[in-house]
Amino acid sequence: MNPDIADSMDELRRRVTAGREAGTYGPGDLRDLVVPADAPPLVRGLADAARLAEVAPPPRAPGDHASGVRGAAARAKHAAADLARRPVGDVAERTTAFNLALVAYLAELAAEVVELRAEVDRLSADDGGAARGGV
């Protein structure tokens, strides 16, 4: 790939990821998840697995922006339903696809836990500062 384009696309993904509201990313965005370096190994591993899996997103109607855990669960259910509708031809392929959808779902949950934990830490720090200032 042209190196300037590689850099520009990285920058574009960074801006998009930074601009998303927490929990509104779709399965297609998993490749671009930014997982903190100090996140627990399980979280990093799941995020890596999700990137490698490149799970095809379940069909979503325009304007369908179900977010957070509820959105992730709905998408996982859609993916499972979609897989179940396919003709029984290659069981191994379906099983693999289902597993990958599950990994993607878990990775979404894990990433949200990281974000929530960071938010809790930030709020706790703010709280502590205010308490000290009052003493």
Place this chain on the structure above:
Amino acid sequence: MTDARIAFIPPRFGPTVVGGAEALCRALAGNLTANGTPVDIITTCALDHRTWADALPEGESREGGLRVRRFRVGPRDAATFIRLHGAIQRRGTVPFDQQVEWMANSVWSPGALRAAREYDRVVVMPYLFGTAFWQQVADPDRTVVIPCLHDEPHARQPVMLDALCGARGVMLNAEGEGDLLGRLLARHGGALRNEARVVGCGFDDEPVPSAGAAQAFARRRGLEPGYLLYAGRREQGKGLGELFDHYATYLRTAPRPRPLALMGTGDLAPPRAIRDHVVDLGFVEARERALAYAAAGALAQPSRLESFGMVLFEAWLAGTPVLVNEESDVMRAHCARGGGGLWFRDGATFSEAAQMVLDEPALASRLAGAGREYALDDFGWPRVRARFLDAMADWA
């Protein structure tokens, strides 16, 4: 140059015929003929791609320096073709016998098949028509295909891929089309007789229009230079509906949004939410088209179904960067290799990409320069002619 007698077979041919494959056929045949490799055109008498009614007389003529031989369309049942074509689109596939029936009722010409035997090599295009399919089936040794593949259900039909695998050679328009072909063949379980080659369409080294001329064009159309431009037919199939949705996201998120100008004809109108920001340039004459590109800040190309992406090259040659749909293998590969643009996959990526290109002049200038260099280096006419003739020689 080659001593082989060569004919190109498009399903229709003429100055009023609009279409990517037809434009490629005219340009490639014309350029080869003008540079010492004569190419004849064998085609039908039809001009309308919906009715395929014989509109021109059977016989021979000279058009744009080319010898054109027209033959009547063979008997076909259009209703059966439309029914099966729709069934493949909806269901993904139909049984093999119905695939054959589908092609049996596509446009074809027995006269064209007979005339093709007078040549050493015939080059058929695009893949989706009976004129190309039956030539591949009837005389695979003599036949080279420029399929102009799209990522669509019809290209996945085994009957199509079997025919393609039998042909002497396959010429691709771009590297990205090769990625698509590789996926189709892997799924099909077939292999080409000879490795496919990228040939594509060529371009002349025309100077970039001056800033003054571009600005004057924009002002005549009630615009300031730096707008976002869509060029092509205004229809859902070209992804314009998606572009409207993405543009709405851009309007909501960009601090200084630019208008969207539409160049081309068609019925698809912008939705109410963005209508005030959309400018209709309508059909723009060829001599003014480069100015429309040059005055734009970026070309947005939302289509998934492109085998070459002619408008990208028109934009790059006019000094304008592009934004393309990530789902198009062909256009994403052009941008990734050449460096002439960014790609988007939804409203958020489109909006950010548009803001980067439209609001950061240094980036826009680098992308536009890289795109123009890519267009002229990889798709300048001398390179395209050489690739065509090398492939013909290797497949002799």
